[in-house]
Amino acid sequence: MKKFAVFASGNGSNFEAIVTRLKEENWDASVSLLVCDKPQAKVIERAETFHIPSFAFEPKSYENKAAFERAIIEQLRLHDVELIVLAGYMRLIGDTLLQAYGGKIINIHPSLLPAFPGIDAVGQAYRAGVKVAGITVHYVDEGMDTGPIIAQKAIEIDEHDTLETIEQRIHKLEHKWYPIVIKQLLGLNNRGEKA
Numbered sequence: 001m002k003k004f005a006v007f008a009s010g011n012g013s014n015f016e017a018i019v020t021r022l023k024e025e026n027w028d029a030s031v032s033l034l035v036c037d038k039p040q041a042k043v044i045e046r047a048e049t050f051h052i053p054s055f056a057f058e059p060k061s062y063e064n065k066a067a068f069e070r071a072i073i074e075q076l077r078l079h080d081v082e083l084i085v086l087a088g089y090m091r092l093i094g095d096t097l098l099q100a101y102g103g104k105i106i107n108i109h110p111s112l113l114p115a116f117p118g119i120d121a122v123g124q125a126y127r128a129g130v131k132v133a134g135i136t137v138h139y140v141d142e143g144m145d146t147g148p149i150i151a152q153k154a155i156e157i158d159e160h161d162t163l164e165t166i167e168q169r170i171h172k173l174e175h176k177w178y179p180i181v182i183k184q185l186l187g188l189n190n191r192g193e194k195a
């Protein structure tokens with residue numbers, strides 16, 4: 001059984017979409033840990049509902065990023081994690097984690113990278129007046145939303161779209177496609193079994 005961790009900082013709708021799909025399809029895999037840098041975040045409640053252990057920490061209570069990343073690594077090893085899935089984790093991954101899990105960390109970003117990296121990507125795209133928007137799943141490197149692209153999905157924006165409708169459509173796309181990409185990366189077939 002493949003084990004992976006999800007890192008999130010906020011709402012956790014992607015976290016929930018991933019876990020729900022995994023359960024519905026009975027994947028030969030499990031989310032063995034949620035890592036969260038905001039102990040009050042909604043995603044922690046979601047993890048509790050699914051009985052998924054979480055490691056919630058206050059970055060401020062550590063000396064520096066290397067120190068809290070060492071604490072994260074300890075947890076990841078305890079839980080036998082072989083893939084790290086960032087889903088709204090609002091922090092750059094540092095050298096310590098990259099050295100330990102390089103090439104095994106993926107992220108989802110709500111734009112067609114390399115356009116609109118960083119925060120408020122949907123707002124950036126909306127204000128730029130793009131006619132095509134979308135999502136990107138990519139490997140994580142030391143940059144902000146850089147790293148090799150694994151998959152992208154696009155939607156067309158029409159004149160009736162508002163920032164809100166685009167945000168909703170982007171979220172829907174993420175919830176559909178992130179689980180599919182994760183399943184492939186874990187080497188599972190369409191039904192979620194070992195391929």
Ligand code: GRF
Nearest residue numbers: 011012013014088108109110
């Ligand atoms: C998503 O839009 C994701 O692309 C971005 O952060 C957002 C997280 O949303 N990296 P949620 O917490 O999963 O609802």
